[in-house]
Amino acid sequence: MNVIFDIAVIGGGNMGCGAAIRLAEGGMRTIILEQGDIGQGASGVNAGTLSLQIKRVKLMPYAIKGHEEWQNMGAEVGFHKTGGYTLAFNDREAELLYERMTLKKEAGANISFVSDKELIEKEPALARKVVAASYCGDDGYANSLLSGQYYRKKIKQSGISFLEKFKVIQIRENSDGFEISSGGQTVVAKRLLLACGGWMKDIAAMIGADLPINARINTVSVTERAPRLLNSIIGHATGLLTMKQKENGTVLIGGGWQGKGTPEQGRGNVSLETLIPNLQLAKFALPKLSKIRIVRSWTGFEANVPDFYPLAGRLANKENVFVLGCVRGGYTIGPYISKLMGDYILGRQPEMPLFDPSRDFK
């Protein structure tokens, strides 16, 4: 390829694709490089929970905007606004719930505390062991399985070039910008956006940046089709359980329990040590799950830095290298923060502040 792209986006998840679409709209000649298939990283395997109740206080304004984006994407991404309950099963959790949800409410989320009676009326299948619960009517879910299909279509419509099965293994700086190589093929671009999710640390290292990134490996399980058990999405005061029953009857169980493996080694594996308590917690909250069969449990990678806030901005000392990742709740926030990132690279003032990737993390 003799073309010099204005920007190469490494990583075809919802961060990379979202930003690329904004950049192409802004007139940049854009290419996405993806080691696997578009939208099959974290963006394609996550639990799909769109919940303000599990968002961090400081990220609430971004999450609220994110929800608007999902609502607009609508049926194409399997969006459902069901409302969601967060449950506490003992006094310690109730205290935690109260303290946390109050702060989140102050940050703008439409959260209220609900009575036992209301909860039982709305979600009769839940265990009658709930000590306290909160509700947010804006919560819901989308179908992360459709990320690849959705973004592939959108990036094609935006005239963005993309290469799948293109694993970046080397980046060289030259007078034109960057030569990005997969070993076999080379792509040349003036700018770089690193949006490679759980794999970010290694890619950043290719251009000499040492970012304090850790990969997390989250577990999700899905059941066979079951009779209607839940109407809303369900969370837990600690954040360690999410449940939703999709339209087709399958129940998705998540909560960020950690599996085994590293992004370098492949797709990772679930670990019995965490899978079992994750499922036990689900069964405890929703006893009717007992007789339902699990058909698949899997893992996916996401990245975080020590302060658990996003990396979104320009790398220090690298005029033309941008980073977007490590966003907690990144499925929810991705479609919005990636637009901000696009604006920033295009030289526009983003609607909300970004997160300097070269900040001091202590």
Added chain:
Amino acid sequence: MYDVIVLGAGPAGANAALEAADNGLKTLLLDEQKVAGGQVWRAKSKSILKAPSTEASEKGDELRTKINQSAIEVKFNSRVWHIEKQDDDTWLMASDAEQLTAKALIIATGSQERIIPTQGWTLPGVIGLGGATVLFKEHMMVPGRRTVVAGNGPLVFLVASEIIRLKGTVAAVVSLNNRIDWLKALPSMLSNPSLAWQGFKWIFKLYKMRVPVFWQHGINKIEGKEKVEGVTVIKVDHNWHKSDQAEQYIPAESVCYGHGLMPAIEATRLAGADHHYDELLGGWVPTIDKYGRTSVSNLYACGDNAGILGVSVAPMRGRMAALAVLEDLTGKKHNKKDLKIFDKAKKIGLAATALSIPRSGLQSFITKDTEVCRCECISRREIEHEIKTGALSPNAVKSGTRCGMGPCGGRYCSESLALITQHISKKTRSEIGLSTARSPLRPVALDDISNEIDYDKLPIPGVSPL
């Protein structure tokens, strides 16, 4: 902690366990069936115990006696749903709510049927060729009153001749293979005359009974309103693509139908072993050395799941894997005599498998409206749409359509999906690849895998950051 756990008590796995135990290794043999014997040496069910025994049931009884007399620990009705390598390089497995550990793991999960859909294949009255053999062996039953037996590979003729032995009626045999395919397999089969003879005995028997045999034909459509009423058959070309010659109608009440066997590789894939595509061995197989060592330390594979070579070599493959375990765990060497015998026997297996290799034209039987994924009711049309809009890997197609996401975990539709992808993209099977292997190996109810909990004892890690 066991020295070795053997998963699968067919001819391969059971012999691996015998060899391991005879050499003093602490051995556990697991199978989800009620007794040892696997697919081919399946035990008769209680109701037919008095029925005359067959060679297969005798061999099975002999094997079961040997196991009883050995030091092997056995666990039947044991559904292994999870396999995990631990940090100290040993194995952790889950069989329902029970957790088992071992230094080495031998996978001997055998084969599974390959069935490429055709119109009407989901009608009641249609069963797989392998499924039919289970009926014969366990219950001495035939599938229906008038049966059409169709597909490719030796099982077609085995099933047809068994139906006749059990006094059923075979309306027709519809074989994708032609006579030349069979003649080509002859020379290598003759190195094991009894086996070759058996194959030809089946065919003679059918001719003697004047059963119509349609060589180089396939079932174009299985007809019927609520159940099978008949089939139309059509000639195929050398690639097994449907020809444009006229179809013929055959009335029937049941159909036994299949396209050979393929290695059951979910367990070795879940355990992380490298796999490659080898048409001659029946499809995707774990990459192993001659003794069955996989790419992962302390993980071994033997039997049909390591390449379809059939029952004649399965016991030997099992013993060889056990000797490899012995050598790797204790440093004890063994003589290499087995290897030579194995190489010779392998040829016979390969010849039989050659008849079973599905050819690319088979995709032409899957019409646009034919359901490919039965669990999720996904038609070829939906799959093609997904591929044509850019989803080129099995994972991508699966995500977009839900093909393979039901309780069977894609075990049955992955082959059809690959054939369709291959037809559209012109990529090789290796390039197309496989979708990711995940737990559970079999669907498991939450109650079966986790006991009741004391909520306050749940190992809840720190709460998420505020």
